[in-house]
Amino acid sequence: MKKSLYLLSLFIIVVSCKEATNKKTDTEVSKQADSLTAQVQQVAEFVGQQVTGVTVSTAGRIFVNFPRWRKGIDNSVVEITKDNQKIAFPNKEWNSWEIGNTAEDHKFIGVQSVVAFENMLYVLDTRSPLFGAVLDAPRLFVFNLSDNKLEKTYLLQKGSYYPNSYINDLRVDKKHNKIYCTDSGRAGLIVLDMTTGITTRVLDNHFSTKAEQAYLTFGDKKWENTINSDGIALDTKNDLLYYHALTGYSLYSVSTKALANGTNKEVEKSVKLVAKTAAPDGMILDENGTLYFADLENNKIMYRKQEGSIHTLVEGEKIRWADTFSIYNNYLYFTNSKINEVTGDISTMTFTLNKIELPLK
16 A cells, blocks of 8 residues: 555656646747747838838848838838938839829839849839739849849740739749749749740649638638739759748649749649648748748748758747748848738838848758
């Protein structure tokens, strides 16, 4: 009997210690999350101007963009200087177009994304103000950052876009001399040959580029919208392009070799379901193959290691629809576009550009 009581007491002590250890671990995890959230640094804020895209050049120049989803857009593309000035890029004239005006070749109409690559700034113009039909061909303006002059303009050709297309994001693939774009209005990807300027549409209305549902959930509220292929990330080491519908939970990849030289059937055959994830907006891949993306519905930024495990980088109120990412000097830059919070007039709303230092690999 005494032996039984001794064993029972020993068992209770072991279980109690284990529970205490688990509680301690939970507390440590919570403190770590709080610490990371505290490390989020605000780089710039924009009152009444809903920022979406961000990119940082190799020289550390910061550019952001503001889509023309409503009237009252001050500038489509802005450079944030080291002394926190917000300067229209490349100048005010390029940013002077207003809704109702005739489309002009050397003015931004509806900029959705900016990407700095090898001292060039690629500005993606949807040519679709107010989410309406495209006014003329969606295009990529390429500016040389040495002198801020227009270097080249790529026009998407008929057949590679539709009147209801909304060309969303891009990646430059120097290895295959291509540029890849997502179309979130009409599901599909566009492949642009940088030498010929020819654009080809692939995975048109394909299951991998289509939205999986027509809403996202934020607490007890539904944000109702159907957004197709949106986020995009390029893995040049493994010749893969990652992409994701915004209203969906599936991360896909496609072979860039197939995109560069394959037939439509070969492209479709190379599509792979990579993982089930949270619903994100933009995505970015670092030099180690780690993929960063948002969990929009839960105010988080996540990352997926190359071996497949998914982790939380940061979460909390400082993450408000983390829209677009850029990596510079071991910092992850991201915009808070608060898309789910906008219900009308945004003139008093504040949108932010932020950064957080990444854990050293």
